[in-house]
Amino acid sequence: MVSLVGPSGSGKSSLLAVAATLVRPTSGDVIVDGINTAGLKDRELTALRREKVGIIFQQPNLLASLTAVEQLMIGHHLRGKPLRAARSRAAGLLDLVGLAASADKRPHQLSGGQRQRVNIARALMGSPKVLLVDEPTAALDHARSASIVGLLRRVTDEFQVATVMVTHDTEFVPLTDAVAVMRDGGLTAPVVPGALPSAGGAE
Ligand SMILES: Nc1ncnc2c1ncn2[C@@H]1O[C@H](COP(=O)(O)OP(=O)(O)OP(=O)(O)O)[C@@H](O)[C@H]1O
Numbered sequence: 001m002v003s004l005v006g007p008s009g010s011g012k013s014s015l016l017a018v019a020a021t022l023v024r025p026t027s028g029d030v031i032v033d034g035i036n037t038a039g040l041k042d043r044e045l046t047a048l049r050r051e052k053v054g055i056i057f058q059q060p061n062l063l064a065s066l067t068a069v070e071q072l073m074i075g076h077h078l079r080g081k082p083l084r085a086a087r088s089r090a091a092g093l094l095d096l097v098g099l100a101a102s103a104d105k106r107p108h109q110l111s112g113g114q115r116q117r118v119n120i121a122r123a124l125m126g127s128p129k130v131l132l133v134d135e136p137t138a139a140l141d142h143a144r145s146a147s148i149v150g151l152l153r154r155v156t157d158e159f160q161v162a163t164v165m166v167t168h169d170t171e172f173v174p175l176t177d178a179v180a181v182m183r184d185g186g187l188t189a190p191v192v193p194g195a196l197p198s199a200g201g202a203e
């Protein structure tokens with residue numbers, strides 16, 4: 001689990017978009033689970049994203065008319081999985097993120113923190129190898145931010161997924177295994193948290 005920090009405009013979200021294969025890089029390669037994506041057609045990229053990449057952005061982008069459990073099921077259904085299997089996996093993941101009692105609530109009936117938990121559970125539906133997380137706590141207060149980052153740490157370990165988390169909250173950096181800094185579109189090599197020089201430019 002790597003934290004990605006750096007000033008506004010330094011390219012953090014752009015890097016995640018490239019890593020997610022939503023944007024093709026002008027140079028360099030994106031390798032996901034051993035697959036070099038450079039040679040893949042758009043359709044193949046869509047399939048690879050669906051199978052291997054979980055994307056969690058600041059705004060959960062839930063569908064207003066669907067319940068929490070349906071938000072999770074719809075993606076699974078699009079992957080061609082039977083609905084019954086989708087429902088039981090979705091229920092299990094909602095339980096994991098602490099929302100078992102809210103499975104039948106729609107987004108307007110959930111708090112911001114709960115919506116972000118649905119978002120995290122949804123990203124795990126496809127058993128991704130990579131979780132790309134862009135400022136998951138920017139819309140949350142401190143206590144809820146801490147519990148969301150704690151949850152991301154836990155699912156990273158439990159699901160053995162590689163997680164990259166963009167964050168402005170340097171307080172949460174020590175919960176991750178490494179931190180990389182972006183500046184002017186460039187990236188430093190990840191180092192262990194605490195090893196950054198004090199002027200490390202996290203903000
Ligand atoms: N689709 C795009 N086309 C061209 N330029 C873009 C595009 N998206 C972002 N940029 C530019 O790339 C630079 C990096 O933007 P990016 O959103 O990646 O920064 P960031 O580090 O995520 O900033 P913030 O902390 O404010 O979210 C900015 O100068 C931005 O204007």
Ligand SMILES: [Mg+2]
Nearest residue numbers: 012013014134
């Ligand atoms: Mg950004």
